[in-house]
Amino acid sequence: MLLFNTAVADVFYKQATTCPHCQSKHFSLINNSKLLRFTILPVAPLSISYQRQCDDCGHITDVPWYSLPVLEIISFIKYFIGLLVISYLLTTFILSSQRQSENEIHYLDTPKQFDTYFVLSEQFTGHPKRVNNLKVAQLIEFDDNTMTFRVGNYTYKYNKDIEIAMRTSMLVQDNYFASKTITLTKQQVHNFYRDNIIYKILRPELYSLFGGFVMHPPKPKPLYTGVKLDKNNQQGITYFKDGLYKEAIESFTLSAEAGYSWGQLNLAQMYRDGQGIPQDTAKAAYWLNKAAQQSNPKAKIELAELCQSIDCTYLE
Ligand SMILES: [Zn+2]
Numbered sequence: 001m002l003l004f005n006t007a008v009a010d011v012f013y014k015q016a017t018t019c020p021h022c023q024s025k026h027f028s029l030i031n032n033s034k035l036l037r038f039t040i041l042p043v044a045p046l047s048i049s050y051q052r053q054c055d056d057c058g059h060i061t062d063v064p065w066y067s068l069p070v071l072e073i074i075s076f077i078k079y080f081i082g083l084l085v086i087s088y089l090l091t092t093f094i095l096s097s098q099r100q101s102e103n104e105i106h107y108l109d110t111p112k113q114f115d116t117y118f119v120l121s122e123q124f125t126g127h128p129k130r131v132n133n134l135k136v137a138q139l140i141e142f143d144d145n146t147m148t149f150r151v152g153n154y155t156y157k158y159n160k161d162i163e164i165a166m167r168t169s170m171l172v173q174d175n176y177f178a179s180k181t182i183t184l185t186k187q188q189v190h191n192f193y194r195d196n197i198i199y200k201i202l203r204p205e206l207y208s209l210f211g212g213f214v215m216h217p218p219k220p221k222p223l224y225t226g227v228k229l230d231k232n233n234q235q236g237i238t239y240f241k242d243g244l245y246k247e248a249i250e251s252f253t254l255s256a257e258a259g260y261s262w263g264q265l266n267l268a269q270m271y272r273d274g275q276g277i278p279q280d281t282a283k284a285a286y287w288l289n290k291a292a293q294q295s296n297p298k299a300k301i302e303l304a305e306l307c308q309s310i311d312c313t314y315l316e
Contacts, residue, residue, distance in 0.1 A: 006046060009033040012075035019054040026055035029063065029072065033079070041082030104201040108193060111147060114207075114215040115139040116171075118162060118200035121155055124192060125182060132157040136171065137198075138215070140181065140243045141276060147189050148276075150177040150243045159200075169212040177243060181275060216242050230255065233263040240266070245276020256287055264291035265299045272306060281310050289315045 011031035019027035030053050034046040050063040050072075065073070107115050121135040122128060132155040141148040153176060156162050170176055184192070192198040207215050236251030249270055255263025268287035271280045285306055291299030306312070 003039060004043075005037050006034055007037055009035050009042070009045075009079070011050075011072070012078065013069050013071040015069050015072075017052070019057060019059055020061075021054060021059035022057040024054055024056035027052050027059070028055070029068070035079060038082045038086070041085060042079050043082035043086070045076075045079040100200075103203070104193070107201045107203055108190060111139055111142045112203060113139060113141070114204055116166075116202045116204060116209060116214055117149065117198050118159065118202075119151075119192070120197045120199070121151075123195075123197040125151055130155055134159070134162060136162060136165070137182070138171070138177065138243070141246065144186075146183050146185055148181050148183040150179075150181050152176055153178050163210050166208075166214050167210040167212040169208075169214075171212075171214040172216055174241065179275075180273075181243075181245075230260050230262065232258070233260055233266060236263065236266055240270075245270065249276050256290070259294075261291040261294040261296035261299060264288070264294075265296055265302070268299070268302070272302075281306065285310060285312055285315060 009031045011029050014028050016026060016028035018025060030051050032049040032051060034049075035042040036044050036046055048065050050065065050068055051060050052063055053060050115138070117137040117139070119125075119135050119137050121130075121133050124135065124137060134156040135154070136152040137149040138151075139147055140150050152171070154165065154170075156165070165171065189198065193201075202209050204214050207213050207217050232251045232255035236248045236255060239245070239248035239251060249267065252263050252267035252270065256267040264287045268284045268291065269275075270277055271287065272284035273279070285303065288299050288303035288306060289312075292303050303312070
């Protein structure tokens with residue numbers, strides 16, 4: 001079906017009078033006006049043309065628009081219904097995209113954890129483009145000067161594919177986000193937004209966007225004293241998987257300080273990789289050494305690896 005088409009209009013007020021030719025009472029108004037339609041909606045009249053036609057003898061006379069019955073003239077509004085609908089939709093669209101960009105500027109100025117960014121992958125991450133170039137980035141940490149994002153492992157061609165991923169709660173699946181984070185200055189983030197490298201920012205409501213979860217509901221704070229040694233480590237792992245690095249560090253620190261070797265290993269890795277914390281290889285080596293002293297096999301390997309690039313001779 002053609003979206004735009006032309007068609008003859010109907011008469012709204014089919015007033016009948018007496019035929020001057022045969023005196024029949026079936027001399028009624030017909031409408032041969034041509035309309036431009038969008039699907040079935042009239043958008044604008046192309047020509048206004050009314051006649052009276054006799055049902056009995058077929059006699060036809062033209063009727064100028066100004067001598068039409070008042071009701072028919074009032075009904076002229078029907079010729080513009082599509083125009084009204086289109087301008088209404090257009091206005092709504094413009095207003096809502098205005099509101100969206102106002103929100104985005106607000107989100108940039110007062111960031112919140114798990115603000116969800118649509119980005120151009122190549123420019124945002126600095127990694128070469130693969131097939132598609134759209135990605136999701138989620139704000140996981142920020143301070144007055146910097147913003148730290150985790151970035152999705154998946155690339156998309158169209159926005160609607162991102163929306164589908166969100167609607168189906170893909171973002172809370174394990175491994176949706178890469179473990180390596182990206183930290184940018186606020187100025188860089190603003191520049192990316194200005195240059196449309198960040199082209200959309202949404203803030204989850206009730207942990208979701210488009211009806212699907214995009215973050216795990218917040219978990220209780222780390223448990224402090226009187227728990228079994230590895231509970232804090234377990235909790236830390238959960239936080240880590242959710243990208244809550246600050247909380248993960250708190251939990252791993254409790255576990256490490258309580259002497260649990262896997263907690264020490266996890267804490268060391270975060271210091272080594274500078275996740276959620278400034279990189280500190282000396283602290284990493286310290287905790288790897290603590291874990292290795294307890295014969296933690298993985299810690300021994302990682303300590304040996306780390307000590308190839310830094311001086312470890314001071315370690316006991
Ligand atoms: Zn007639």
